[in-house]
Amino acid sequence: MGEVLLTIAVGAVCGYILFRLKFPSGFIVGAIIGVAVLSIGFEAASFPVWARTLAQITAGAFIGCSVDKESLRGLRRILRPLALLLGFYLVLNLLVGFLFVRITSMDLMACLMCSVPGGMTDIPIIAADMGANVPYVAVLQFARMVTGVGIFPLVIARFARQDGLLAEGSRAPAPAAPSPEAPAAPPPAKTPARAQEVLLTMVVGILFGVLGKALGIPAGTILFSTVSVLVLKLTTGKGCIPRWLKRVAQVLTGCYVGSCFGRQELLQLKYLLVPALVLIAGYALNCFLMGRLLPRLTHLTRVEAMLISTPAGASDMALISSDMGVDNPEVSFIQILRMILVVTVFPHIINLTVWLAGG
DSSP states (O other): OHHHHHHHHHHHHHHHHHHHTTOTTHHHHHHHHHHHHHHHHHSOOOOOHHHHHHHHHHHHHHHHTTOOHHHHTTHHHHHHHHHHHHHHHHHHHHHHHHHHHHHSSOOHHHHHHHTOOSOTTTHHHHHHHTTOOHHHHHHHHHHHHHHHHHTHHHHHHHHHHHTTSSOTTOOOOOOOOOOOSSOOOOOOOSSHHHHHHHHHHHHHHHHHHHHHHHTTOTTHHHHHHHHHHHHHHHHHSOOOOOHHHHHHHHHHHHHHHHHTOOHHHHHHGGGGHHHHHHHHHHHHHHHHHHHHHHHHHSSOOHHHHHHHTSOSOHHHHHHHHHHTTOOOHHHHHHHHHHHHHHHHHHHHHHHHHHHHTTO
């Protein structure tokens, strides 16, 4: 028990430090780094399975709260760009995953999970449930996140200037402030009613998340948690997860991922440089292709198409889009739906792909 408390304490402190330094997804990245050092240097990191499950349930509940009836009214208008985006992402996911099998020593499951355009908080912990190598998945998901938040916006800003959305000589949007990969929930009012709503949301998420885990469905915990809270939100209008609770989930996830690092995993990280570059190149190619294709097939502009194709968090992209003069709420909504569908559907496609490939 002492090692578990020490692990969580180190993860929380390191996560808070990076958060205060405005590092993208500072809580989870800081927790991973701090606990990895504790694990590798002192062999004193320990993390229980129940905490990992709780982190998944909280993340799923937060995702489920991100959609309401108002946002669903414009769903028909964005179905075509969303379908094209997800189709291209799935093809990219499979192509890069099978390429990783050839250029790395990772198994097919790990290779496919490494290239999922999901969330830094969600994908590593889903990968653990599916038996993939968690440290490798976390490192490559980190590369995706940093690139999506810190590099892609700088490139897209040039196209925004060409399209007259940014004045020449104006600064490109800075990398987004650290935020979870799920969309931001409104700040909760400190009232008993709001507290009861949070409690109801977590009870529903926990009950169905545990059911999903008990059924043994791949990524069942986060899938059942997300869907159950989404149904709750759409049918009753109630569903709330405060930002601080999401950050607790990020710290717990970071602690789990960091505790999976050992000296052998540390030595293997040097072999992930080439896969990281391949992954970034694949996402960049997809972003440029979407920027040319979607304006021809849908109502979206070039910059809007590139923004929805950027593999970053939905809340990050909302801030970045605003900085570029893009006020179309469809950009944020498509990012939200992309995140929900990737987290809940892609793992099952990957599991089926691995089964068909005999892996």
